[in-house]
Amino acid sequence: MKQLGLGLNLSTKRTRKREFLDEMERVVPWAALVQVAEPYYPKAKTGRPPFGIETMLRIHYLQQWFALSDPAMEEALHDMPVFREFAKLGDGVTRLPDETTILRFRHLLEKHDLATDMLRVVNDILQAKGVMMKKGTVVDATLIAAPSSTKNAEGERDPEMKQAKKGNQWYFGMKAHIGVDAHSGLVHSVVGTAASVNDVTQAGSLLHGEEEAAFGDAGYQGVHKRPEAAGPAWHVAMRPGLRRKLNPFIEPQFIAEQIERAKASVRAKVEHPFGVLKRQFGYTKVRYRGLKKNTAQIVTLFALGNLWTARRRLMGATG
Numbered sequence: 189m190k191q192l193g194l195g196l197n198l199s200t201k202r203t204r205k206r207e208f209l210d211e212m213e214r215v216v217p218w219a220a221l222v223q224v225a226e227p228y229y230p231k232a233k234t235g236r237p238p239f240g241i242e243t244m245l246r247i248h249y250l251q252q253w254f255a256l257s258d259p260a261m262e263e264a265l266h267d268m269p270v271f272r273e274f275a276k277l278g279d280g281v282t283r284l285p286d287e288t289t290i291l292r293f294r295h296l297l298e299k300h301d302l303a304t305d306m307l308r309v310v311n312d313i314l315q316a317k318g319v320m321m322k323k324g325t326v327v328d329a330t331l332i333a334a335p336s337s338t339k340n341a342e343g344e345r346d347p348e349m350k351q352a353k354k355g356n357q358w359y360f361g362m363k364a365h366i367g368v369d370a371h372s373g374l375v376h377s378v379v380g381t382a383a384s385v386n387d388v389t390q391a392g393s394l395l396h397g398e399e400e401a402a403f404g405d406a407g408y409q410g411v412h413k414r415p416e417a418a419g420p421a422w423h424v425a426m427r428p429g430l431r432r433k434l435n436p437f438i439e440p441q442f443i444a445e446q447i448e449r450a451k452a453s454v455r456a457k458v459e460h461p462f463g464v465l466k467r468q469f470g471y472t473k474v475r476y477r478g479l480k481k482n483t484a485q486i487v488t489l490f491a492l493g494n495l496w497t498a499r500r501r502l503m504g505a506t507g
Contacts, residue, residue, distance in 0.1 A: 208253070209274045215495045215502040216249070217313050218242055224305045228296060239285055244293040246275045247285060251294075252489055255470040258287040258294070298480060303487040304378075310491045311376050319498050324370030324401040325377075325420065327394045327408065328458040329387045330465075332482070334361035334474045348479045352383035359383055362479060364486050366461060367394030370403065373457035374497060375490040380483030392416030403454050423451050464493040 222241050229241050250271055251261050264271050265284045277284060297303055314320050334349040351360050363385060367377035377394040387407040392414060395402065402420040404411060412422045425431075426448055434441040465471050469489055474482045495502070 203270075206270050209270065211499050211503065212249070212253070212492075212495070213274065215499045216492075217310065218245070220309050220313065221245060221306050224302055224309055225297070228300050228302070239289065240276070243276050244285065244289075247290060248293060248297070248488075249492060250274065251290070252485065252492055253469060257475070258290045261290050262287040297488075298484045301484070303484045303491070307375075307378065307487050307491040307494075310494055311374070314372075314374060314494060314498055317502065319372055319501060320369045320374055320376070321371035322369060322376075322396065322398045324403065324454070325395055325399045326368045326370050326403045326455055326458040327365070327387075327391055328368070328405060328455070328462075329363045329365040329390070329407075330462050331359045331383055332361050332364055332474055332486070333359060333472065336360045346474075346477045348382060348477075349474070350382035350384035361474060362482060363387075364465075364483075365390040365394055366458065366490065367396065368458045368461060370399075370401070370454055370457060372498070373460045374494045375461050378483070378487045378490055380479050380486055382479065388414070395419065403451060405455060423454075425451055425455070460497065461490060461493055464496055465489055468496060469493070 222245060225241050225245060230238065247261060247265070250256065250264070251258075254264075256264060262285065265275065265277065272278075272281075272284070311320060315322065331352065331354065334346055336345055345360070349361050351358055352363070353359070361383050363381050363383050365379040365381065365387065366375050368375050376396055379390050379393045381390060387404075388409070388411050391402075391404065391408055391411045393416075395417065397419065399420045401423060402411075402417075403423045404425070406425045406427045408422070408424045409427065411417050411424060426444070431445070431448055434445050436442050436445060465486075469492070471486075471489055475485060476482050
């Protein structure tokens, strides 16, 4: 019996994935980011011509947005037309990048620390459009878990990942330290360290130098005494134990509580980038071995997260 077609036009269905990629197509500054990578991209003199820089950059970003490994990204390019369309791999293409090609491009970005340059380019564009104000910075850190199993080829855990205790729970992995614009909540500085590194030691590295005020939670107590963090006026949260002892019926202590609430309202801006990283992009565990590789991925994710957070304003500016 002849089967009846459903009459669906699958190429025009506006799925959530396609909507997301259409928005990213409009807000990612492709030309500026290609210029960052172009001086380091190899020029083939013989053999098959390499894939274009923009195509490889688009594939790299697809990996970050959808949490795909190199082999999974190769398969997705074969299986998903919307990914090929986004990567500018149209109908006339006779071959697709394999996992080795994807891996080599990622290693190229890591070798030359291009993720940091790309974050700076993105933020320069956002600053020019008036999205970032640069008058204040909020600093914070989040733990990123790493595999603690020794059932691998080396028979050991990643030596660059360490243990840290938060509350009554022990964690193994690394920390992502970030500096966030207090006005917009966009990330301008990122540092990756082992989980055992104290937050306050990285505070100076998270300042861009133009802020008048800086904010941090109770883990940054004593930061104003560190010479590398000098410059802005620091507003650090009171230790939780001391804050619980404040008596709201004593005027000075009541005022102190109101000040703490005001500081907390500013510090809340730093939680949004972590939410985008973990919920929107699904990044909850390190993917690679070593701090350098994982930090490069985290920096890339925060650059893309800035564009995601500011996308409506950017799309409005471009019509």
